[in-house]
Amino acid sequence: MRATLDNELRSIHVDIIKMGTLIEKTIEETITALVQQDTVLAKKIVEGDDRFDEMELEIEQQCIYIIARQQPLASDLRKIFSIVKIVTDLERIADHCQDISKLTLDLADKKYVKPLIDIPNMAKQVKEMVKMTIDCYIDQDVDKSKIVCANDDVVDKYFYIIMNDLELVMKEKPEEIKQCMDFMMIAKYLERMADHATNVAEWVIYSVEGVHFEGND
Amino acid sequence: MRATLDNELRSIHVDIIKMGTLIEKTIEETITALVQQDTVLAKKIVEGDDRFDEMELEIEQQCIYIIARQQPLASDLRKIFSIVKIVTDLERIADHCQDISKLTLDLADKKYVKPLIDIPNMAKQVKEMVKMTIDCYIDQDVDKSKIVCANDDVVDKYFYIIMNDLELVMKEKPEEIKQCMDFMMIAKYLERMADHATNVAEWVIYSVEGVHFEGND
Amino acid sequence: MNNQKSQTNNEKNERKSVHIDQKRIDRRILINQISGKVFFSSTLFALLVLSILLYRIFSQSIGWLDLHFLTSKLSIFPEKAGIYGVIIGSLGLMAVVIPVTLVLGVSTAIYLEEYAGKSRVQNLIKVNISNLASVPSVIFGLLGLALFGRFFKLGSSILAGGLTLSLLVLPIVVVSSQEALKAVPGFLREASYAMGASKWTTIRKVVLPVAIPGILTGAILSISRAIGETAPLVVLGIPALLLKVPTNLMDDFTALPIQIYYWTLDTVLTPEYANLAAATIVVLLITLFLMNSIAIIIRNKSQKGF
Amino acid sequence: MENKIDVRNQIRNNIGKRKNNVDKIMPRFFLIMASVSVITTIGIVVTLITDAYHFFKEVSIFDFFSTKLSPLSANPSFGILPLINGTILSSLIAMLVAIPIGLTSAMYLSEFSSKRTRNFIKPILEVLAGIPTIVYGFFAYSFVTPLLMKLIPSLEAKNVLSPGIVMGIMIIPMVASLSEDAMKSVPNALREGAYGLGSTKLEVTTKVVLPAAISGIMASFVLAISRAIGETMIVAIASGSSKNFTFDITHSMQTMTGYIVEFTSGDAGSGTTGYYSLYAVGLLLFIFTFIMNIIAQYISKKFREEY
Amino acid sequence: GATKEETTEATTVATTAQGETQATTEAMAKLDGQVIVDGSGTVYPLMAHIAEEYMTSVQPEVSVQVGRAGSSAGFKKFIPGETDLSDASRKIKDEEVTQLADKGMNMDENVLEIKLAYDGLTIVINKENTWAAEMTKDEIINMFLSGKYKEDDVVLWSDIRPEWPAEEITFYGPNENHGTYEFFYETILAKEPMVTTANLQQEYSTLVDLVSKDKNAIAYFGYGYYESNTDKLTAVKIDFGNGPVAPELSTIGSDLAYAPFTRLVYTYLNLDYAKEKPQVLDFAKYIVSSEGAARLASENGFAPLPESEYKAYQDKLNSLK
Amino acid sequence: MTNYENKIVYDVKGLNLWYGNDQALKDINIKINKNEVTAIIGPSGCGKSTFIKTLNRMIENIPGVRTTGEIMYHGINIFDKTMRVEELRTRVGMVFQKPNPFPKSIYENVLYGPKIHGVKDKQMLQEILETSLKSAALWDEVKDRLHDNAYGLSGGQQQRLCIARALAVQPDVILMDEPTSALDPIATAKIEELIDSLKSDYSISIVTHSMQQAGRISDKTAFFLMGELVEFGNTEMIFSNPRDKRTEDYITGRFG
Amino acid sequence: MTNYENKIVYDVKGLNLWYGNDQALKDINIKINKNEVTAIIGPSGCGKSTFIKTLNRMIENIPGVRTTGEIMYHGINIFDKTMRVEELRTRVGMVFQKPNPFPKSIYENVLYGPKIHGVKDKQMLQEILETSLKSAALWDEVKDRLHDNAYGLSGGQQQRLCIARALAVQPDVILMDEPTSALDPIATAKIEELIDSLKSDYSISIVTHSMQQAGRISDKTAFFLMGELVEFGNTEMIFSNPRDKRTEDYITGRFG
Numbered sequence A, B: 001m002r003a004t005l006d007n008e009l010r011s012i013h014v015d016i017i018k019m020g021t022l023i024e025k026t027i028e029e030t031i032t033a034l035v036q037q038d039t040v041l042a043k044k045i046v047e048g049d050d051r052f053d054e055m056e057l058e059i060e061q062q063c064i065y066i067i068a069r070q071q072p073l074a075s076d077l078r079k080i081f082s083i084v085k086i087v088t089d090l091e092r093i094a095d096h097c098q099d100i101s102k103l104t105l106d107l108a109d110k111k112y113v114k115p116l117i118d119i120p121n122m123a124k125q126v127k128e129m130v131k132m133t134i135d136c137y138i139d140q141d142v143d144k145s146k147i148v149c150a151n152d153d154v155v156d157k158y159f160y161i162i163m164n165d166l167e168l169v170m171k172e173k174p175e176e177i178k179q180c181m182d183f184m185m186i187a188k189y190l191e192r193m194a195d196h197a198t199n200v201a202e203w204v205i206y207s208v209e210g211v212h213f214e215g216n217d
Numbered sequence C: 001m002n003n004q005k006s007q008t009n010n011e012k013n014e015r016k017s018v019h020i021d022q023k024r025i026d027r028r029i030l031i032n033q034i035s036g037k038v039f040f041s042s043t044l045f046a047l048l049v050l051s052i053l054l055y056r057i058f059s060q061s062i063g064w065l066d067l068h069f070l071t072s073k074l075s076i077f078p079e080k081a082g083i084y085g086v087i088i089g090s091l092g093l094m095a096v097v098i099p100v101t102l103v104l105g106v107s108t109a110i111y112l113e114e115y116a117g118k119s120r121v122q123n124l125i126k127v128n129i130s131n132l133a134s135v136p137s138v139i140f141g142l143l144g145l146a147l148f149g150r151f152f153k154l155g156s157s158i159l160a161g162g163l164t165l166s167l168l169v170l171p172i173v174v175v176s177s178q179e180a181l182k183a184v185p186g187f188l189r190e191a192s193y194a195m196g197a198s199k200w201t202t203i204r205k206v207v208l209p210v211a212i213p214g215i216l217t218g219a220i221l222s223i224s225r226a227i228g229e230t231a232p233l234v235v236l237g238i239p240a241l242l243l244k245v246p247t248n249l250m251d252d253f254t255a256l257p258i259q260i261y262y263w264t265l266d267t268v269l270t271p272e273y274a275n276l277a278a279a280t281i282v283v284l285l286i287t288l289f290l291m292n293s294i295a296i297i298i299r300n301k302s303q304k305g306f
Numbered sequence D: 001m002e003n004k005i006d007v008r009n010q011i012r013n014n015i016g017k018r019k020n021n022v023d024k025i026m027p028r029f030f031l032i033m034a035s036v037s038v039i040t041t042i043g044i045v046v047t048l049i050t051d052a053y054h055f056f057k058e059v060s061i062f063d064f065f066s067t068k069l070s071p072l073s074a075n076p077s078f079g080i081l082p083l084i085n086g087t088i089l090s091s092l093i094a095m096l097v098a099i100p101i102g103l104t105s106a107m108y109l110s111e112f113s114s115k116r117t118r119n120f121i122k123p124i125l126e127v128l129a130g131i132p133t134i135v136y137g138f139f140a141y142s143f144v145t146p147l148l149m150k151l152i153p154s155l156e157a158k159n160v161l162s163p164g165i166v167m168g169i170m171i172i173p174m175v176a177s178l179s180e181d182a183m184k185s186v187p188n189a190l191r192e193g194a195y196g197l198g199s200t201k202l203e204v205t206t207k208v209v210l211p212a213a214i215s216g217i218m219a220s221f222v223l224a225i226s227r228a229i230g231e232t233m234i235v236a237i238a239s240g241s242s243k244n245f246t247f248d249i250t251h252s253m254q255t256m257t258g259y260i261v262e263f264t265s266g267d268a269g270s271g272t273t274g275y276y277s278l279y280a281v282g283l284l285l286f287i288f289t290f291i292m293n294i295i296a297q298y299i300s301k302k303f304r305e306e307y
Numbered sequence E: 001g002a003t004k005e006e007t008t009e010a011t012t013v014a015t016t017a018q019g020e021t022q023a024t025t026e027a028m029a030k031l032d033g034q035v036i037v038d039g040s041g042t043v044y045p046l047m048a049h050i051a052e053e054y055m056t057s058v059q060p061e062v063s064v065q066v067g068r069a070g071s072s073a074g075f076k077k078f079i080p081g082e083t084d085l086s087d088a089s090r091k092i093k094d095e096e097v098t099q100l101a102d103k104g105m106n107m108d109e110n111v112l113e114i115k116l117a118y119d120g121l122t123i124v125i126n127k128e129n130t131w132a133a134e135m136t137k138d139e140i141i142n143m144f145l146s147g148k149y150k151e152d153d154v155v156l157w158s159d160i161r162p163e164w165p166a167e168e169i170t171f172y173g174p175n176e177n178h179g180t181y182e183f184f185y186e187t188i189l190a191k192e193p194m195v196t197t198a199n200l201q202q203e204y205s206t207l208v209d210l211v212s213k214d215k216n217a218i219a220y221f222g223y224g225y226y227e228s229n230t231d232k233l234t235a236v237k238i239d240f241g242n243g244p245v246a247p248e249l250s251t252i253g254s255d256l257a258y259a260p261f262t263r264l265v266y267t268y269l270n271l272d273y274a275k276e277k278p279q280v281l282d283f284a285k286y287i288v289s290s291e292g293a294a295r296l297a298s299e300n301g302f303a304p305l306p307e308s309e310y311k312a313y314q315d316k317l318n319s320l321k
Numbered sequence F, G: 001m002t003n004y005e006n007k008i009v010y011d012v013k014g015l016n017l018w019y020g021n022d023q024a025l026k027d028i029n030i031k032i033n034k035n036e037v038t039a040i041i042g043p044s045g046c047g048k049s050t051f052i053k054t055l056n057r058m059i060e061n062i063p064g065v066r067t068t069g070e071i072m073y074h075g076i077n078i079f080d081k082t083m084r085v086e087e088l089r090t091r092v093g094m095v096f097q098k099p100n101p102f103p104k105s106i107y108e109n110v111l112y113g114p115k116i117h118g119v120k121d122k123q124m125l126q127e128i129l130e131t132s133l134k135s136a137a138l139w140d141e142v143k144d145r146l147h148d149n150a151y152g153l154s155g156g157q158q159q160r161l162c163i164a165r166a167l168a169v170q171p172d173v174i175l176m177d178e179p180t181s182a183l184d185p186i187a188t189a190k191i192e193e194l195i196d197s198l199k200s201d202y203s204i205s206i207v208t209h210s211m212q213q214a215g216r217i218s219d220k221t222a223f224f225l226m227g228e229l230v231e232f233g234n235t236e237m238i239f240s241n242p243r244d245k246r247t248e249d250y251i252t253g254r255f256g
């Protein structure tokens, strides 16, 4: 029954997973590029962002086509609707990777004021969150999604620590203010990425349960 | 023909416009609160953000119901799809107003390092953009939407000017670094708001023309 | 075209398929054309017979069928003879047959179609009517003779003849009325019930108005059958010579088909009787033709595209 | 809205007030009318059986089914077989004429003819069907027999062949019309299905339409036979009244119906065995056609294909 | 049978005769009602003619209906009282008299036998039959007798006279329904069985046709049916011992040349009805009047009786009331 | 009739229905509200038509039908002896799958109900005619040919005529059994709009095979399955987030 | 036949069609591809059925029909004298709105085509039977009652039987005129799946009243309006972003 719809849903599903996995990889690379000041990698990431835009467009288009052609209802419709939303969040996450990598390029010729510890940790946490989110999506796992939402707090905490750190650094080393400002932005981007991951998790919950999860935003 | 669909579409349309107008007002207020360090207003804005979340949810739900019940196709479907996307952007804009207002509250007890000129200007520009976007949406005006997209550059320029300014200020007044960091974030938020406005405009173009506008992102 | 086709064939055969045999198609088409012609000629046969029959009868009636013939009484002398009394006899029969069959036939049909369920009694009536329809007319003559002629002592009066013919055509009227009622779509009845109408109201206001053209068509056709019936009247013992024009339903009578019969038999004594018979046949045929035309007109006029 | 309530109330009041007497009386009236047909059948059966009973008191069944029929001679004998023979032969001839011509005509009208031709021919067939049998009798006697005598010199002036043929002609419209109806009522969808597979007209007709309409067609045959068996005037006029038991169709023969007519219009004064023989033959005829009818009904039921 | 001119003539005679009728019968009351006549098909043309004359010229309001069921059939209706008059081409049989008596009707008292006219039993053959135009009475009787020539009754003309063709004779005649059959069988054949190959028909028309189309046919029936079909049939001249005699109105009669094959045709009147219903009596009187059978017999192929016989009936009927 | 003013028009309680020995409806409990469109959906043979025909006792025209349970109509059990079907059916109009106008004029069709129920006043009839046709959104299309035969109308117009005919006796409730399944999409859209506009004055129950249609026009949706009422609730909920797995499967076309 | 191996099965060029004096098709130009499902949509009376019936010349069964233009079928104009309808129709199968199996056994139904085309070999017939029924996704449901009358099947099964019957003569193209409009949603879904699976072997043209259906199953969609081909293109495009205003109006239900 409804083989075409199922096929098409599955195809989108696969696309989302592909996109998610690619983003995970991109986050990983973004951190590496940032930490190792790898301009080649960073450049690659910046240039590769177009792929995510394309993916987003492609998936959205597919969703429209499915709605137009298959008239999905109930759980099918919720699934597609969630995908439409999720894909935006994923694209934003990728966007932020690009943003971070751009800053990495800006910082390429500078020596970091201090070894990066918190930012990579935060990034790792964000990457974990994104990975978990993708897993949630794959498994349509409500419980795990709720955990992801909770995890957002951890990232927020990192953000505040980093901000405070940076404030101190800037006060100590005014010449590095520019650099710190960039790191601030990086932290902000990471924080936003976590937010987006949380959104994805919330949409997974909606997709499965049909009700919006009243988590934190 | 299709009176119910038209009614329901109109009702969502009105909701979006309401939301847009409310956001315009909120941006205005956000600037006022920031400039005049009006904590009451800022608090109101922070607290009022829930309304936008509700509005977003409400509109999304309505879109789902319309899709489920009315099976919109072609332009109707594109319109609804755009709305689904637009509402997220609008909500984010409102979110950022909240973010800015939270910072306004943080900054409430401090005297600003220097009179705010660029930020309010930038904010005004952003507000203009949002307002234009809403107009574009109301009129489903493709040409104007394209102008909005172009305007994004202006905001970006402001952002860089402000960043440079702040860098200088921080270097000069390390004690005000904290404050400057907040202003940085505010600028960033404003920049994001403009981005979201651009997105909205792009979705209006899609809704009308059925193709994605290849503007800047 | 041909090698192109074989190309297709090859392609098809790979798909393990039906081989399109050109000769076979040609043959099929030829056989089809021939049989079409054969069927047509066989249809023409009926037309041919009809035209011969009409030609024979009409040409034989020429010179005999005139106003005098229609307005004079019977006579044993061919040139004096007229069929005025005969026509009156036939009309008298109709005067009995029409009301009796309509009332009995339509009522029975309404009962069977609208009221009867599936009980045994009702089933019995249904089976009975279809059987009655195929009982030969002579048998009705025997019934009429015994029942109306002897038992009710109506002799060979118009009433006896009319009632006999009524019973004879009753099944036809019932069946055709039933068909007409059946043809009233169930959804019209439902519509009426759903408006809160009672059964009889529904029948009267919805079912009958729709069915009436069909009922009339059937009635006219069966009445024209009655007009042409001979055997039951022969059995009833209609006198061969009756000069008096019947004036009431209890009078003896002759009717068109009976007169044709007697005149046909009597050509042996008076050959001109054959012409009289032919002329009477023409009168009978014209009458029937008119009635059939009316029936067809009614039928065509009433065709509703439900 | 004023008016609305008004109508509502008026209608509801009216319903409340109404008594449904007519609704109770009508069904009873119709039932009584309907029972007339049953009474008719009973009348027929009683009439036939009571008088046939008198007959069988005098004549044994064995004698009844013998070949010698001379009801009025000094030593009357009432063998019915000559009559049955005459009936069957004449009906057989009629069927030989009516079935092939009727069926092929039906096939032509239903499947091959253009609408215009059909609209022209169908009414003519109906006219043909509506012609009283006495006219056919006249036709048989005054035209067909003389014509046949030219072809078959040994033909007697009264014979079974001529009325058989004319009876067949008379029945053609019935067979054609009923068969055509049956074929026409085969849904067009079936034809389209067959044409869609590349069938020729003939294939559509013989492989799809005929099988689908077979019940109606068979029923029309049986009804036609029944009609031929019961047909009276044609044989009364054209086949004579010879009571010999022969299979020579050029000879005069008498059918059961002919016998009845001869006797009622002849010597049918009440009381004699000859008189009662009339009813015995009538009863037999009744049973014959009754059986035919049962067969027809059985066929239509048995072969009814739902589409 | 009447060709066109003859009939017209007859009609004029009838109309001119009207005056005489009224002259002889004293001005009588207008009558109405029915007279029902049934019986012999042989007598039917004569009786129908009389009836029509009566109704057109004498009592237009009286409806005389004439049936033609056959002599025996006529009696079967007459005995239970269904008819007023019953025509017969033979004399009433003893059984029938008995049956009448059972119903309380006795001959002469309740039923009056009226002799109407003479009929000559005519033996007819096909026009093409040139050999058998004359035969002796015995030849005719013998050829019709079963088993006389052949066991299987397949008789050849050559069986009768060797010089005649060796072709099978086909026998025809009216069937047992008819008084003509009874006369032929009982009187001529003296109740000896008839050839089983005989084709006996109900309708005279059939017989005429059959004989006219069959070269080897031979049939018997009333003179009237021959007279109407002289163009189709040949009447056999019969040698009763005094040379061949053709059946003609002038030879048919109880004491004329064709006497052996001559028979009487009758009508039987229900006297009770005649007393009850004036129109029945009046019609009966008309039958035996000079305008009735006496005048019309010859027009229908019968030979009239002597005047005196009719007169006797007139007296008898006049005496009824 | 006590709670005539209540919102609940029909209150069906524990309704069971048998055709001979086959149970076609099993313990149905449902409330139908005033001024709402209630859609009845479910796979073929689930009992939709049976249910709706029970509401005005049209089901009684089928021999061998037996019911238990109650159907309270404005507080009165329609199976009560005191309830006359004629009356019930004037209060509860019905519209069928195939448009079934009488083969009479448009005028006669609309006024059939009022006339058989004894409305004779000419002017009143004229008024009924006009309001009914207007309510059925047909007046403008037919006002110049009121005395033409109804079969001259298009399928969609015929169906609206049938609705007008039902409206003419001023019912409370209109039952519709797949009223658009014989119509083309455009005519269907017109009828759907009409239904939407009628709900301010009437309660409407509509059986439909088309889930899309149920979605488009109904406020409440009842999902039947094999004679059972599986789910009943707000249409949006049923279509976007049904509670029962079977409803979900049916809604998403994964049934069976 | 030059481009037989081409993707194009039908190339309709400037087709006009008249019923008597009424033009039902106006200058239709359309190409139908191999292994694609082409949906034909449009309002009632726009000429959909007329068009599809023209493709296998079934339209000729209607008197008074006249055409101009060309329909190239694998490069041969089907209106050519040399093209015999019997042959064309064997190559171009047709499935109708209402399932129309012959009132014969399932076996006889499927093998009707092969038999009239003179296939006599028992084993071959058996093979054709099996493959056709399997292709039509019906084999499992009927394999134990091949000699039962086809009317014992459900509507959906009957329609699949008709498809099997069409497949039995191995056509290139299958034309379908509203093949599911008489079926319930479940049977419809089955047929739609079947169509989807058949397109790897056949070209399919399907007329449908249901835009949803056109959306679900077709690769290309042609929109007809008053005898004109208004728009023809990829189904996704037609449904999400039609180029012609009239298509848009029809698609969104705002037509007329």
Ligand SMILES: Nc1ncnc2c1ncn2[C@@H]1O[C@H](COP(=O)(O)OP(=O)(O)OP(=O)(O)O)[C@@H](O)[C@H]1O
Pocket (backbone or CB within 6 Å): F019, F022, F024, F042, F043, F044, F045, F046, F047, F048, F049, F050, F051, F062, F209
């Ligand atoms: N007159 C009847 N006699 C016996 N059983 C019936 C009758 N009418 C319906 N049924 C049975 O009752 C059940 C419900 O039928 P109903 O017509 O109500 O279904 P439905 O939901 O309206 O289906 P559809 O969508 O096909 O119209 C079915 O199983 C059907 O077979």
Ligand SMILES: Nc1ncnc2c1ncn2[C@@H]1O[C@H](COP(=O)(O)OP(=O)(O)OP(=O)(O)O)[C@@H](O)[C@H]1O
Pocket (backbone or CB within 6 Å): G019, G022, G024, G042, G043, G044, G045, G046, G047, G048, G049, G050, G051, G062, G209
């Ligand atoms: N046999 C016919 N004779 C005359 N005109 C016809 C005939 N068949 C169809 N038409 C006309 O041709 C036009 C196209 O008809 P067609 O049946 O092709 O439409 P359709 O698109 O299939 O409609 P539907 O969706 O109702 O099946 C219509 O205007 C119709 O009235």
Ligand SMILES: [Mg+2]
Pocket (backbone or CB within 6 Å): F048, F049, F050, F177
């Ligand atoms: Mg139903």
Ligand SMILES: [Mg+2]
Pocket (backbone or CB within 6 Å): G048, G049, G050, G177
């Ligand atoms: Mg069509």
Ligand SMILES: O=P([O-])([O-])[O-]
Pocket (backbone or CB within 6 Å): E039, E040, E041, E042, E043, E069, E070, E071, E072, E088, E089, E174, E177, E178, E179, E180, E181
């Ligand atoms: O008819 P018949 O005179 O011979 O009895």
